[in-house]
Amino acid sequence: MPIGTLNGRDLLLAPSILAADFAQLGAQVQAAEAAGADWFQADIMDGHFAPNISFGPLVVAALKPVTSCLLDCHLMISNPELYIDEFVAAGAQHITVHAEAVVHLHRVVHQIKEQGVRAGVALNPATPLSVLDEIVADLDLVLIMTVNPGFGGQQFIASSLDKIRRTRAMLDRHGLEEVVLQVDGGISARNVRVVAEAGATCFVAGSSVFKHQQGIAVAIEEFRQALGTPQRADNE
Ligand code: DX5
DSSP states (O other): OOSEEETTEEEEEEEBGGGSOGGGHHHHHHHHHHHTOOEEEEEEEBSSSSSSBOOOHHHHHHHGGGOOSEEEEEEESSSGGGTHHHHHHHTOSEEEEEGGGOSOHHHHHHHHHTTTOEEEEEEOTTSOGGGGTTTGGGOSEEEEESSOTTOSSOOOOTTHHHHHHHHHHHHHHTTOTTSEEEEESSOOTTTHHHHHHTTOOEEEESHHHHTOTTOHHHHHHHHHHHTTOOOOOTTO
């Protein structure tokens, strides 16, 4: 069930497991699913494209039996085309590659789609939207990075709002209503509403979910309230 709706579009919360406690990853994912997470994002980093090393397909495969939520793999890696098959085999239902990491972007997007997996392209903060001009019609998702890749807990880059609005306008201009407009980095219950009003429909949130002082369930309920759909209390 989407975390909210706005302008007739479902809004999806995709907690990023990068911020989870890896000593109890399965339990944290199940708690987030029970609290209403729609997807989970696996932030894959190779220490080359992104200045950090996270985890690979093994962790995605370990989570597959633990949750019924869609597993969305964000490949912040060089040569992602070499690993698509492994992430598909691990159970990824969504794979996003960085336009900056790929020479033959059309080929890689179709390599993902030919495996029956939904394909996304991510743009770093300094990468212009025009990079998507020739490929946007082939995509299932566009990811606008609102921080520079590498770490959780960073501040939302304020200029991203205008880029999100221009991305929404691009998708609407092309009649691409079904394409998910995802944002990632520094997203919290405090800014999610304005980001949704700018046109985003999927919110990757790591620290604001898994490192919330009052826990995962409260964190997700705050998102739901910020997006205007507070959970009904049992006695309402
Ligand atoms: C950066 C990662 C982070 C993460 C979200 O490479 O992609 O943006 O998923 O982190 P928070 O929500 O903690 O900013």
